[in-house]
Amino acid sequence: MAGNNIYLNQSTEHGNYPSHTTNEAQANHPVENPAQGHGQLAPGDVFPTLLSNLGNHRQISFFNADISELPVIIYDSKVGFHAYSSSSSMVNQKLFTMHQDAHGHFHPPIRRAVDNQPVSLDLSVTSLIVFEWIAIIVVVFLFGWVGRKYKKNPTKAPSGFQNALESLVVYLRDEVVYPNVGSVKSAKTLLPYFIGLFCFILLCNIFGLIPGGHTATGAIAVTGALAITAYFVINITAIKEAGIGHWLKHLLGGAPIWLCWIMIPIEIISMFVKPFALTIRLFANMTAGHVVLLSLIGLIFFFRLSNGLGVGLAITPISVGFSIFMYILELLVAFLQAYIFTILTAVFVGLAIGEHAHEEEHAH
Amino acid sequence: MDKIMDIEPGLMIWTIFSFLIFLAILIKFGTKPLLNGLTARENRIKEAIENADKANEKAQKILKETDDKLSTAQIEMAEIVRKGKVQAEELIKKAGDEADKVKKQKVEEAIREIERNKEIAIKQLRTEVASLVVAATEKILDETLDKEKHYKMVESYIEKLPSN
Amino acid sequence: MDLGTLGAGLGAGITVLGAGLGIGRLAAAALEALARQPEIAGDARTTMIIAAALIEGVALFSCVICMLLVVMK
Structure with a gap:
């Protein structure tokens, strides 16, 4: 299959852009107008092209319409700190280069113009960050609005949207945080963190489901960042609650001291596996749903390109029906995964400080 | 597709940074007033329930007191009524007895009077x-009898007569 | 299609087999527990979701490995 070959070439030669410019130009974004015919797009290109929408982008676009390019911020050990208002202005300044495809879209990595090496740290604002910010603004706006209502008349009965948000907060407090964290003091301190975590993940997941949106939680970097904060929250709470000595003792996992050579590595691994599992779970759940959804939609174009217009039209109702089902399932998953990330973090916090409470119980 | 598995450090740093600032803003403007409001309302409701409980207890106490008072009053009232009834009955009985006594006395007096009159x-x-018999016999016999003998004879005859 | 892609696809399929079996057994056990003691519904649901998430997490690890096999070839 010719299409597959193009795709495989692209992936193997990725990172060496001058040699495969033509391939990438063909592989990325040619699906914008499937009616253009067989000359431009092979059937096998459909799926890679559709799935390329899932990643991080250097511009904001609504479907195929580019709205604006995003600022570029670069730190490099050799050239120093640089910021540009957009990718094109960065390329125009000639200090750095970035690959640009046939549609004018830029693709990382950014390289130094001097020696054509990737820069040390690319801190550019990308589409996923923009969607994170939108989610943050929505959550802060909603909570700020409701919070002001509480400030104005704290004892009045809630009304309207206040009710919905309040029931969410009360649910998180009474069903998720307090029973799983265990210690009331830590639970009280951490409750705002869990509320923020849940709302942030939920909003990111839901923005990915809005047509034209991007799923910030569908990138390992984002879920990894959340898991790193969770890791620090878990361990700092444990140290605060039990003291550093108990925390170190906890590394033994309650086994006798002569087993330390096996217990300490296991406990340290489990300490890191927990956030890693959180990362992969959220990322894979959000990505898998989108991959299936896009593949189902892609079937229409695949059959239209390989078997003609009639087959494409015939497959449409089946494809759309399944994708509606997938969409509803993804909506469920969006809520479920936000809930699971939150409750698992709470459980891990509870596990980390639970040992301490247990020991204290014995001491009494 | 291969981009999906990329881990971009820039994205990660931005996410941590944004998330921390987000948490700070959220706590300041959102959750703090919200949770404070929730606690304030919960406390208020708790207080209201406690107050209601107290008021209820008080009301129950007052109700009990009133009930007690009412029942004592009823008992007293019944007592008074009973006493009154007894007194009235006594009075009636007394009056009847007196009337009976007076009636009896009158009747006895009348009977005695009648007896006396009858005896007279x-x-x-x-x-x-x-005297009539003596006169008549004198005439019939024409003989003068001993007056005393005569009387005795008549008397014995009269004795033989029934008393009434 | 090369063997690597085939292997990744098969791996994903086998993973789904295991994860489906695991979560199915978990749900069955939770249902039985619920039928026996309906009053622990809340607790059982939370525990079930956590356990299901852990099983699913392991399954997703392997799915991600399969994906890496395809992508990083």
Whole structure:
């Protein structure tokens, strides 16, 4: 299959852009107008092209319409700190280069113009960050609005949207945080963190489901960042609650001291596996749903390109029906995964400080 | 597709940074007033329930007191009524007894009067009859008998008569 | 299609087999527990979701490995 070959070439030669410019130009974004015919797009290109929408982008676009390019911020050990208002202005300044495809879209990595090496740290604002910010603004706006209502008349009965948000907060407090964290003091301190975590993940997941949106939680970097904060929250709470000595003792996992050579590595691994599992779970759940959804939609174009217009039209109702089902399932998953990330973090916090409470119980 | 598995450090740093700032803003403007409001409302409701409980207890106490008072009053009232009834009955009985006594006395007096009158009448009648008989016998026999003998004879006859 | 892609696809399929079996057994056990003691519904649901998430997490690890096999070839 010719299409597959193009795709495989692209992936193997990725990172060496001058040699495969033509391939990438063909592989990325040619699906914008499937009616253009067989000359431009092979059937096998459909799926890679559709799935390329899932990643991080250097511009904001609504479907195929580019709205604006995003600022570029670069730190490099050799050239120093640089910021540009957009990718094109960065390329125009000639200090750095970035690959640009046939549609004018830029693709990382950014390289130094001097020696054509990737820069040390690319801190550019990308589409996923923009969607994170939108989610943050929505959550802060909603909570700020409701919070002001509480400030104005704290004892009045809630009304309207206040009710919905309040029931969410009360649910998180009474069903998720307090029973799983265990210690009331830590639970009280951490409750705002869990509320923020849940709302942030939920909003990111839901923005990915809005047509034209991007799923910030569908990138390992984002879920990894959340898991790193969770890791620090878990361990700092444990140290605060039990003291550093108990925390170190906890590394033994309650086994006798002569087993330390096996217990300490296991406990340290489990300490890191927990956030890693959180990362992969959220990322894979959000990505898998989108991959299936896009593949189902892609079937229409695949059959239209390989078997003609009639087959494409015939497959449409089946494809759309399944994708509606997938969409509803993804909506469920969006809520479920936000809930699971939150409750698992709470459980891990509870596990980390639970040992301490247990020991204290014995001491009494 | 291969981009999906990329881990971009820039994205990660931005996410941590944004998330921390987000948490700070959220706590300041969102959750703090919200949770404070929730606690304030919960406390208020708790207080209200406690107050209601207290008020209820008080009301129950007052109700019990009133009930007690009412029942004592009822008992007292019943007592008074009973006493009154007893007194009235006594009075009636007394009056009846008195009336009976007076009636009896009157009747007895009347009977005694009648008896006395009857005795007087009978005595008179006796004397009358005896003299009449004596006169008649004198005439019939035409002989003068010993007056004393005569009387005795008549008297014995009269004795034989029934008393009434 | 090369063997690597085939292997990744097969791996994903086998993973789904295991994860489906695991979560199915978990749900069955939770249902039985619920039928026996309906009053622990809340607790059982939370525990079930956590356990299901852990099983699913392991399954997703392997799915991600399969994906890496395809992508990083």
